[in-house]
Amino acid sequence: MELTALVEDIACALAAVDGERAVHKQFQPGIGPFGEADAVRAALVWLKTTNPERYGEAATKRLPDLLIPAKWAVELKVVRPFGDNGLPAEHWSENVLHPYPGNTSSLGDCLKLLTSNLRERKAIIIFGYEHTPPRVPLEPALAGFEILARELLRLSLSARAEALRQNLVHPVHQQLRVYGYEIFGQIHDEA
Numbered sequence: 374m375e376l377t378a379l380v381e382d383i384a385c386a387l388a389a390v391d392g393e394r395a396v397h398k399q400f401q402p403g404i405g406p407f408g409e410a411d412a413v414r415a416a417l418v419w420l421k422t423t424n425p426e427r428y429g430e431a432a433t434k435r436l437p438d439l440l441i442p443a444k445w446a447v448e449l450k451v452v453r454p455f456g457d458n459g460l461p462a463e464h465w466s467e468n469v470l471h472p473y474p475g476n477t478s479s480l481g482d483c484l485k486l487l488t489s490n491l492r493e494r495k496a497i498i499i500f501g502y503e504h505t506p507p508r509v510p511l512e513p514a515l516a517g518f519e520i521l522a523r524e525l526l527r528l529s530l531s532a533r534a535e536a537l538r539q540n541l542v543h544p545v546h547q548q549l550r551v552y553g554y555e556i557f558g559q560i561h562d563e564a
Contacts, residue, residue, distance in 0.1 A: 374445070379445060379498070379534075380498065380534040380535065380551050380552070380553040381536050382427070383449075383551050384500075384549060386415075387404050387412060387538070389419050390415045394542055395407070395415065400457040401457055402542050403543030404541065405453065406543065406546070409450065413439060417433055436486075442493070445493050445494050446491040446494070446496070447495075450468050450479045450499045450500075451499075452514065453501060455545050457543075457546075469499060469514045479499055480521055480522060480526060482497055483526070497554050497556060500550065502543070502545075502546035502548065502549055504547050505539055507548075511550050519533070526559070527561070528560075535552045536551045537551075538551075
């Protein structure tokens, strides 16, 4: 399975859960307010049901967030510039841009995957929500992630794979963007 298919499948699964008008805690209906782990678990249930040949053995774990045995070890991260109440979310971009080992950001997750003993292909998938049209677009944060990953942390990443799903049920989290990158390794300068 290629990265583009994985990204599309995750986008379809999250949009399908959203279409069921799922409710998380006391928030408004829709997938947008779900915490990262809950969204991934809900998406995986849908994937296992609709595509068991591809995802039947997949599991959510602590490391990685999603394991598709013999295929992919995936860390996922959610980003939301606005909360369920429509107010700006402080520090939302830290989930993508904090470049320190041991941190729970997307960059920290890339480093964690690289130092793991997992034999599967490694990927980071960032999924986030915007208004339609975006009031605060996710694109600058993703471009920042790519720059920090390649220039500061010297990570070798694939080209970005992405998917967009619109017309979500939540009044704030109206569209879903899913971005994926395969992580090949870390480039070390020769002395």
